[in-house]
Amino acid sequence: MGLFFDCLRRVDGVENSNLHLNIKQKRIMNSKSFFLGIVGVLVISLIGLKLANRDSGVNRITSHNAGTVAGSSNDSDNRLAPDFSLETLGGGNISLAEYRGVKPVVLDFWASWCHNCRRDMPKLNKMYEQYSDQVEVIGVNLREGESTVSKYINSENISFPIAFDPRGSVSNRYAVQYTNTHVLIDKEGKLVRVVPGDIRESDIKSLIQ
Numbered sequence: 001m002g003l004f005f006d007c008l009r010r011v012d013g014v015e016n017s018n019l020h021l022n023i024k025q026k027r028i029m030n031s032k033s034f035f036l037g038i039v040g041v042l043v044i045s046l047i048g049l050k051l052a053n054r055d056s057g058v059n060r061i062t063s064h065n066a067g068t069v070a071g072s073s074n075d076s077d078n079r080l081a082p083d084f085s086l087e088t089l090g091g092g093n094i095s096l097a098e099y100r101g102v103k104p105v106v107l108d109f110w111a112s113w114c115h116n117c118r119r120d121m122p123k124l125n126k127m128y129e130q131y132s133d134q135v136e137v138i139g140v141n142l143r144e145g146e147s148t149v150s151k152y153i154n155s156e157n158i159s160f161p162i163a164f165d166p167r168g169s170v171s172n173r174y175a176v177q178y179t180n181t182h183v184l185i186d187k188e189g190k191l192v193r194v195v196p197g198d199i200r201e202s203d204i205k206s207l208i209q
Contacts, residue, residue: 107138124160
């Protein structure tokens with residue numbers, strides 16, 4: 001009898017050990033499932049953010065010590081747009097101040113590697129050719145060499161002035177963090193609003209009405 005009960009205790013002990021092992025394994029599996037669930041949510045969130053940036057027609061650039069223009073609300077609070085003087089494609093310099101009191105200005109921050117810019121610039125150029133006597137457009141290229149810029153501009157027959165911002169100093173002053181960003185400036189040189197993504201004809205018309 002003693003041997004029989006001893007066997008029962010051993011069997012019971014093995015069953016209890018297996019039960020504890022199963023519980024432990026289930027806890028580990030639940031923990032892994034929870035961890036994988038969190039990872040899945042993060043991945044989906046990152047993909048959604050990337051798609052949102054793509055759909056809005058902008059591409060992120062690296063910006064340091066940026067100002068507060070592009071990060072502000074659409075209302076400019078009657079602030080003067082930061083002035084600048086940059087070298088232009090083909091030689092010479094261009095400054096924002098020279099247009100103050102003459103006509104409104106659209107600053108187009110772009111790069112040739114930006115797919116959205118390649119889509120937007122030809123459209124903007126057509127609007128420029130239609131409204132150039134009333135609105136100036138300045139394409140501010142972000143940190144690309146003259147040969148790269150010249151090749152793209154010539155291939156698309158872009159006619160508005162192209163300025164070089166090799167160190168990103170102007171984009172930083174305007175707090176521009178994405179290519180294909182447009183800053184609208186009125187005739188008095190005051191900030192009107194920032195247009196992220198593709199610009200529309202209604203944006204141009206808003207400066208001359």
